[in-house]
Amino acid sequence: xxxxxxxxxxxxxxxxxxxxxxSYGDLAQRMxxxxxxxxxxxxxxxxxxxxxxxxxPFAEEHGGLGQGLTETMIVAEAFxxxxxxxxxxxxxxxxxxxxxxSGNAALLEELxxxxxxxxxxxxxxxxERQARFDLADIATTxxxxxxxxxxxxxxxxxVLAGDSADKLxxxxxxxxxxxxxxxxxxxxxxxxxxxxxxxxxxxxxxxxAADVTLSAVRVTPEAVVAGPDKGLQVLERAVDEAIAALSxxxxxxxxxxxELTVDYLKTRQQFGVPIGSFQVLQHKAVDMLTALEEARSMxxxxxxxxxxxxARERRKAMAAAKVQIGKSARFLGEAAIQLHGGIGMxxxxxxxxxFKRLTMIDMAFGDTDHHLRELAKMGGLT
Amino acid sequence: MDLRFSPEENAFRQELRSFFRSAVPETIRAKVSENRHLSxxxxxxxxxxxxxxxxxxxxxxxxWGGADWTPVQxxxxxxxxxxxxxxxxxxxxxxxxxxxxxxFGTPEQKKRFLPRMAALDDWWCQGFSEPGxxxxxxxxxxxxxxxxxxxxxxxxxxxxxxxxxADWIFCLCRxxxxxxxxxxxxxxxxxxxxxxxxxRPIQTMDGGREVNEVFFDDVKVPVENxxxxxxxxxxxxxxxxxxxxxGIARVGYSKQRVQRIxxxxxxxxxxxxxxxxxxxxxxxxxxxxxxxxxxxxxxMRVLAEDRHRxxxxxxxxxxILKIRGSEIQQATTHLLLEIAGPLAVPYQAxxxxxxxGSNEPPEDLEWAAPAAPAYFNYRKTTIYGGSNEIQxxxxxxxxxxx
Numbered sequence: 048x049x050x051x052x053x054x055x056x057x058x059x060x061x062x063x064x065x066x067x068x069x070s071y072g073d074l075a076q077r078m079x080x081x082x083x084x085x086x087x088x089x090x091x092x093x094x095x096x097x098x099x100x101x102x103x104p105f106a107e108e109h110g111g112l113g114q115g116l117t118e119t120m121i122v123a124e125a126f127x128x129x130x131x132x133x134x135x136x137x138x139x140x141x142x143x144x145x146x147x148x149s150g151n152a153a154l155l156e157e158l159x160x161x162x163x164x165x166x167x168x169x170x171x172x173x174x175e176r177q178a179r180f181d182l183a184d185i186a187t188t189x190x191x192x193x194x195x196x197x198x199x200x201x202x203x204x205x206v207l208a209g210d211s212a213d214k215l216x217x218x219x220x221x222x223x224x225x226x227x228x229x230x231x232x233x234x235x236x237x238x239x240x241x242x243x244x245x246x247x248x249x250x251x252x253x254x255x256a257a258d259v260t261l262s263a264v265r266v267t268p269e270a271v272v273a274g275p276d277k278g279l280q281v282l283e284r285a286v287d288e289a290i291a292a293l294s295x296x297x298x299x300x301x302x303x304x305x306e307l308t309v310d311y312l313k314t315r316q317q318f319g320v321p322i323g324s325f326q327v328l329q330h331k332a333v334d335m336l337t338a339l340e341e342a343r344s345m346x347x348x349x350x351x352x353x354x355x356x357x358a359r360e361r362r363k364a365m366a367a368a369k370v371q372i373g374k375s376a377r378f379l380g381e382a383a384i385q386l387h388g389g390i391g392m393x394x395x396x397x398x399x400x401x402f403k404r405l406t407m408i409d410m411a412f413g414d415t416d417h418h419l420r421e422l423a424k425m426g427g428l429t
Numbered sequence: 430m431d432l433r434f435s436p437e438e439n440a441f442r443q444e445l446r447s448f449f450r451s452a453v454p455e456t457i458r459a460k461v462s463e464n465r466h467l468s469x470x471x472x473x474x475x476x477x478x479x480x481x482x483x484x485x486x487x488x489x490x491x492x493w494g495g496a497d498w499t500p501v502q503x504x505x506x507x508x509x510x511x512x513x514x515x516x517x518x519x520x521x522x523x524x525x526x527x528x529x530x531x532x533f534g535t536p537e538q539k540k541r542f543l544p545r546m547a548a549l550d551d552w553w554c555q556g557f558s559e560p561g562x563x564x565x566x567x568x569x570x571x572x573x574x575x576x577x578x579x580x581x582x583x584x585x586x587x588x589x590x591x592x593x594x595a596d597w598i599f600c601l602c603r604x605x606x607x608x609x610x611x612x613x614x615x616x617x618x619x620x621x622x623x624x625x626x627x628x629r630p631i632q633t634m635d636g637g638r639e640v641n642e643v644f645f646d647d648v649k650v651p652v653e654n655x656x657x658x659x660x661x662x663x664x665x666x667x668x669x670x671x672x673x674x675x676g677i678a679r680v681g682y683s684k685q686r687v688q689r690i691x692x693x694x695x696x697x698x699x700x701x702x703x704x705x706x707x708x709x710x711x712x713x714x715x716x717x718x719x720x721x722x723x724x725x726x727x728x729m730r731v732l733a734e735d736r737h738r739x740x741x742x743x744x745x746x747x748x749i750l751k752i753r754g755s756e757i758q759q760a761t762t763h764l765l766l767e768i769a770g771p772l773a774v775p776y777q778a779x780x781x782x783x784x785x786g787s788n789e790p791p792e793d794l795e796w797a798a799p800a801a802p803a804y805f806n807y808r809k810t811t812i813y814g815g816s817n818e819i820q821x822x823x824x825x826x827x828x829x830x831x
Contacts, residue, residue, distance in 0.1 A: 329825035344726030
């Protein structure tokens, strides 16, 4: 039991924090990046590559750094605090996680070096309109061509970073009924391949997503990431790691938002005194601190448990973490806006952007109620 | 960063678990799990079993019987002790007065008091609160006036837990009425057999008799029973209250209560299925489990942080543990009440309690009987040890810098 970062991790944290403080110190910088062609700052993506951030979870034999979930957590928390919008989660954690857990050596050897160098971005085209939070609910079909390849047909909704990604990792049903747990395959598709149509748009929290239509999209045997025998299991591992990363990102955002709020309470004057001298506001700020510390504790727990091989234990832990993150984020976010008063409502002030990101994190991969229901169904944590 | 326990730590946990389960009588542990009151004899028995093994004061310095454990070992010890329903070694002795004597006492005081305190040969109680001094503790009025080699103590303490069992009381008394509030207070050790002390029980709404009023009427206290400097007792008090906050999370007891909630809710039927299968109920249980896990992890983080603190002052973040720990304890007692449902209604008076009239004890309700009293009784947890509102004041000042 040890909560300390080692020297290398501390170095990583320092350099990520420094880079993001420079690049995102001012909200106007972020607004500028959103207007770039890809919807984020491409030059910054290259700097992430130079810092080694893009290779963190990949094995050294594939060209990665062979680091772990703690390092991913450090990056994710820094992203949360800075409100960074580059597609780290989409490329490295989600699609990258699917590739890693598929164990598909040929694809890993081919793709990882390009990802690590910042030359290739990915998106996980999984979510469908009808599925809500059920990972197995997939209507998109993959028809075997008899020679090891497939033809994909279907529609994917709100694919994170889907409009800028170079390649898509697509989930599709090879066999079985719509929400069956078996029969789901994972396929690598070039974003510009024949039959792929993308409709991109900004998201509530300043990032970008796309609705993707797949119409007779051909997949060669080499581009089958994982077959229908284990597609869902691979997807679940990647999503669990994404929940851990999102938890850390939420903690970063909550930390930034709480600090902003406490500073505001200490400087804003009303009735001739700083409003932070009022006990009712102090206690609210303390309750926000408690929510933040609980969230941080559960983000650590998620990071620890995301590597748990027992799928059931892992699912329980991730559900518990997502419940806490969702609860803390909503409480802290709403309170922060309230304590700021009118300025907190404006587009030009950072608090609202933190709040929006936190709210969208709750919507990702199961909201608070969803995970509480799932956890209860599994008999609770113990 | 590695949040797993090492194989050595897991072995340590196993060793403690099997000791607690084999050495501490099952009857005592069952009473703790079922929220029943323990007799003085049961508490002393359990304490002495722990003491014989070196488990009553492991957090004290080695010279006074401490165990020289790592912070993680201390954490595991507390959690296992609580999880297995072992009564906490008497906190007034081991967590409150003992550490103050160790930090502020003279060599003679240490020799005289600590061994008997550790062994529970003397039962201590806490003389802090007064009718006019609750959250505003420093406004206390009990006086100690120096006369030769004695102090003469007059005044009244209240909410004195288990004073009816106590041999000694540690007291905050005003020794300098002219000085500013905190500056005129002294920390005195007083023998409960001294003439002039009267203990009057206060019955709480659950029917229990845990707390008392203690009256002092010209009580003579030898000057050598002053701990620390005269008029500087507030330093001792602050130190003591800080220590109290860390132990107050009671994660292990809450974990055990969650297990009990699940067991009982699997037995109790709600219509044609066990209550635990009721979606709304089981989601409430799961929600408490999440809160408890967050508390547990936070407690470990505070512990880890403390290792890096150069001062030995209490970590203000332990106020978070007090706030959430007490709220979670209350939530678990409410879940037990919900399980009991209409069977929680009968009031089973203690044998010495006549005010509610005689009753025939209801049959076969052993598990349901303490549900409502425990729920009522546990409202105290957000009030004692510095009310949760005072904890928020501490956090606002010490952590957020207001």
